[in-house]
Amino acid sequence: MMDVCLLGTSGMMPLPYRFLTGMMARAEGSSLLIDCGEGMQIAIRKKGWSTKPIDVLCLTHFHADHCSGLPGLLLSMGNAERTEPLTIVGPKGVERIVSSLRVIAPELPFEIRYLELTEKREEHVLGPFHLRAFRVNHNIPCYGYTISLPRAGKFQVDKAKALGLPVQMWGRLQRGETVEYEGRTYTPDMVMGGARRGLKVTYCTDSRPSSGIAEEARDADLFICEGMYGEADKLEKAKLHKHMTMQEAARMAAAAQPREMWLTHYSPSMNHPEEFMEEIRQIFPGARAGRDGMTAELRFDDEE
Numbered sequence: 644m645m646d647v648c649l650l651g652t653s654g655m656m657p658l659p660y661r662f663l664t665g666m667m668a669r670a671e672g673s674s675l676l677i678d679c680g681e682g683m684q685i686a687i688r689k690k691g692w693s694t695k696p697i698d699v700l701c702l703t704h705f706h707a708d709h710c711s712g713l714p715g716l717l718l719s720m721g722n723a724e725r726t727e728p729l730t731i732v733g734p735k736g737v738e739r740i741v742s743s744l745r746v747i748a749p750e751l752p753f754e755i756r757y758l759e760l761t762e763k764r765e766e767h768v769l770g771p772f773h774l775r776a777f778r779v780n781h782n783i784p785c786y787g788y789t790i791s792l793p794r795a796g797k798f799q800v801d802k803a804k805a806l807g808l809p810v811q812m813w814g815r816l817q818r819g820e821t822v823e824y825e826g827r828t829y830t831p832d833m834v835m836g837g838a839r840r841g842l843k844v845t846y847c848t849d850s851r852p853s854s855g856i857a858e859e860a861r862d863a864d865l866f867i868c869e870g871m872y873g874e875a876d877k878l879e880k881a882k883l884h885k886h887m888t889m890q891e892a893a894r895m896a897a898a899a900q901p902r903e904m905w906l907t908h909y910s911p912s913m914n915h916p917e918e919f920m921e922e923i924r925q926i927f928p929g930a931r932a933g934r935d936g937m938t939a940e941l942r943f944d945d946e947e
Contacts, residue, residue: 645670645792645842647865649937650686652916654848654871654886654908655708662686662935663708664908666846666867667697668790671771675699676716677788677846683712684719690936695723699769701776702733703848704785705740713741714748721751728754730769732776734784735761760786777859779850782885787847789859794943795819796836803834842941845901848908851882852891860899864941867933868892870906873919877910889919893926905933 646669651662663680667687674696676683687694694716702710720729731741738757745751758767763778773791778784798817808829812822816831823829845860848869860866870889872881881888889906896904904927909916916932923930931937 644943645790645844645941647844647939647941648690648692649867649905649907649933649935650683650690651680651935652907652909652933653708654869654910656911657682658911660935661909663712664848666907667692668772668844669696670792672696673698673770673772675701675769675772675774675790677701678703678709678848679712679716680708680710681712681715684716686935690938693723694719695725698727698730699772699774700729700731701774701786701788702731702737703779703787704734704781704783705736706783706849709849710740710744713744717745717751717755718748721748721753725753728756730756730758732758732767732769732774733760734786735759775859777855779847779856780853780885781849781851785849787845787850787856787859789843789845789863791844792842794839794841795831796838799834799836806833808834840944842943844941849885850887851885852887852895854898857895857898860895860901860904863899863901864903865939866896866899866901866904867907868895868904869908870916870923871908871910871913873913873916873923889916889923890926893923893930896927896930901929903929903931903939905931905937907933 648667650665653661653663657663665678665683668675676697760776765776767774775789776786779787821830843863844865845863846867869887870892871886873889920932
């Protein structure tokens with residue numbers, strides 16, 4: 644299972660009724676946060692979630708509305724008595740940028756480890772999360788992220804019994820370990836079925852649309868995507884500043900066919916994004932206007 648919360652949906656600046664864009668995923672006692680604009684620790688607290696279990700923090704890029712909340716968040720984590728290391732992922736220069744912001748938050752009770760992205764696509768395993776970063780098309784280096792929870796096949800009790808393996812060894816094989824018993828070696832593939840469908844969330848803001856983004860979001864459980872403008876006359880402005888309209892995001896979703904898409908990163912001039920949704924759902928019926936605090940509890944198929 645994975646919990647996903649859209650903590651904020653505003654682009655460019657926070658508003659009295661809308662925090663800056665950010666998303667948190669929780670699985671197996673660990674939390675992963677994407678982006679950290681100013682006030683993000685308040686958005687997390689307002690949701691009723693905690694900053695303490697954040698083990699991974701991914702930055703899409705280094706514009707202020709996506710990273711200026713780092714000092715406050717890090718201090719909040721420190722004040723929560725966190726001592727475990729925190730991994731911060733981001734484009735080239737991430738350690739320099741974060742270190743500069745930490746001038747006003749120099750002492751923390753936990754280590755920060757940096758994972759600098761330099762390739763167009765990179766894959767990393769961080770705790771329970773399988774993370775794939777992919778370069779998108781903004782006016783500075785910027786990445787989208789796909790978060791996956793893979794799922795192994797079912798443990799086949801009949802095969803374990805036929806092999807004569809005692810019950811005490813079953814759990815180790817289920818966890819992917821190789822075991823020795825009575826002079827023989829047993830591997831997980833001897834008792835496990837084929838891999839099952841896991842969970843997948845793709846997150847992208849601050850980019851022009853591309854087939855690469857659609858490919859990343861293909862068959863995702865949830866696709867969270869920028870929809871900065873809804874008005875038809877804002878298309879040229881979106882192109883100029885390398886952002887995306889709601890209609891463009893919906894067309895990518897139509898190509899990718901995720902189970903659901905949430906729009907986010909709205910222009911401060913957009914007061915009511917839901918006003919555009921009738922048109923957007925004609926392009927992709929699974930589209931929803933994201934709002935601060937929107938949450939999904941994603942479950943594996945046979946648990947739903």
